Amino acid sequence: MGQTFTESMKDYFQRNTKLELVPSKGDLQFEGAISRYNIAPQAVVSSGNQNVADRSGLMRLTIGVEVAFTNVNKEEDNFKRTFSFYADYDPQATTLTAVESNLVEEIFDQIIFDIFQASVAQW
DSSP states (O other), rough: HHHHHHHHHHHHHHHHHHHOOSSSSOSSSEEEEEEEEEEEEEEEEESSSSSOEEEEEEEEEEEEEEEEEEEEOOGGGGEEEEEEEEEEEEEETTTHHHHHHHHHHHHHHHHHHHHHHHTTTTT
């Protein structure tokens, strides 16, 4: 999953800037790791029967990525923070296994956009 995120982020920056990717000692440097991967219920639906347990109407997948950004030419732009986003799915209509790759892609797209905005969008 980490490799998928890294490649997606490199692709996004190359498509949306004139920056060139270098193996080391670049003017802009990113370090990071996926720090959170959590699935939690978001909406409880009553079964309407006291003998049957209530169920979750929605489940939420949340992913967090810790990022350290360094701009060697403008140190005041440097930051270290966590970016996170989520996507919901209906566990009554599908399983996590069936939708996980699409949810992860959707979440990664938003996190990468947020990192882009925080790091280079002000140029």
